[in-house]
Amino acid sequence: MILTVTLNAALDVTYEVDALVPRGSHRVRAVHERAGGKGVNVARVLSALGTPATVTGLAGGPTGQLVRDELRTAGLRDELVPMAGDSRRTVTVVSRDDGDATVFNQPGPHVDRAAWADFAARFARLVREAAVVVLSGSLPPGLPSDAYARLVRTAAAAGASTVLDTSGPALTAALAAGPTVVKPNTAEIADVTGHEDVVAAAEALRARGAQAVVASRGPEGLYAVTPDGAWRATPPRRLSGNPTGAGDACVAALAASLASGEPWPVRLREAVALSAAAVPCPMAGDVDRDIYDQFRTTVSVENTHASDIH
């Protein structure tokens, strides 16, 4: 079982409008709501591929209830832990005229000590069933900055691997706990390490404790530095679209191939193919099966030396 953690779960709301006009008053033509947050998206992708995934994290209030109801509708196992505040929403305004999306992210409620303690206890129980734990997204207000470090240590003690997809201080603080894989994108890795160069930055994260670093280079693919070697994985062609969905699909592929014990070149090929399959889908958590099937045989994976990648 793969366990995905979403500490700042959200109700993702999409508003379809004819066209976005700043300072205008818009009639919303259609409203779509579903459970969101990066860990939920990862679980949705895993479930679509037939890999059992369990969703845990924190959710509260009437919005949290809507998140949980939708998880059940989607057939995902809901192990979210209640908290006192009302879960956040994200609102994405999509223009019907050009398909452009404009996103508004609420910050999420403050998490108190009691909710964090409840979550830690639930996590310690769930992790015993998990082969891989996915830790995705920002930390909500109120949590200690080393929250992910603590969860990585609990997972490791239970024998589970960890895939960490976060940024800033939450990423920095987690490195010393030795996550199995961290998956920053080029902006996040530069922010945390101060290195613009992806190779130097990935090596710096490894030096600080990450066992493997998979750096997302957007439409150019992935660069990975691992205990088994370094690779560059490149898609056969570029696709443009939804970058959030691509990142979450990449994590889903890394988690699934880690769980099934595939070697790194296979993990990276799967990750690039599944990322590409998410790019044309407007909603994060969805993937295009045709693109996935086509890309997983055509992604190029090359063993590299640091000097090859710039």
Add this chain to the structure above:
Amino acid sequence: MILTVTLNAALDVTYEVDALVPRGSHRVRAVHERAGGKGVNVARVLSALGTPATVTGLAGGPTGQLVRDELRTAGLRDELVPMAGDSRRTVTVVSRDDGDATVFNQPGPHVDRAAWADFAARFARLVREAAVVVLSGSLPPGLPSDAYARLVRTAAAAGASTVLDTSGPALTAALAAGPTVVKPNTAEIADVTGHEDVVAAAEALRARGAQAVVASRGPEGLYAVTPDGAWRATPPRRLSGNPTGAGDACVAALAASLASGEPWPVRLREAVALSAAAVPCPMAGDVDRDIYDQFRTTVSVENTHASDIH
């Protein structure tokens, strides 16, 4: 008591962002939520002026519960009738850099026959306590287009006056029931009558059944055709800002002065002063007491003949 009807009650949500960037991803800096819909705004203004107001209409689901909770927090009497669907939200994105507001209005859920029958029964009971009934806003999907006509007749049979603030077919269908006052703005009146000229349009609405017509001319004030004569009411100076709030405050003043039996020139002076007092407030339902006190002695009200107004 003044009874305000909001058949499409909403949770009005305001998102503060640094600046609205189409196609951007925005961190929402602050979220404000309160009960909304035009009738709720009218009741809030009345309550701020010390006039007892009761809120009825339809609300359902978790969003309806938030609407009701906030009404109670605001000290408004909640007589909303439950319905099966989830009440709509409106989202207003306010840019901190320039104060500009961009509004997204959800359509509201479909109202079934059972909810409409429940509402009609509650309305028939409440209207017996009411001196004036305010009917504001659009009709939600599922209601008959003559919904307001039926409510006007029920109110008249119980001896209550009615102030109707709606547009399009909902306004057209209500005229034959003889509402005491209708308050279209210049665009709405032209749309319904086909007359660009506000005098001809107001006379046309009177000919179709409205007892009095108060046409809002935005920052230029009001034009009224009544059984007692015609008047033009003009503010001492123009203010720019929130037109929704101004319209709802205008209706609140008309309802309060109708309830207290003031003559038409006083009603119109109050309506222009209270509209002006709402214009600088970002949230509909709020009024600036200083502007109200200043304008209510300086609004000009002139008895007119049709040929004076163009």
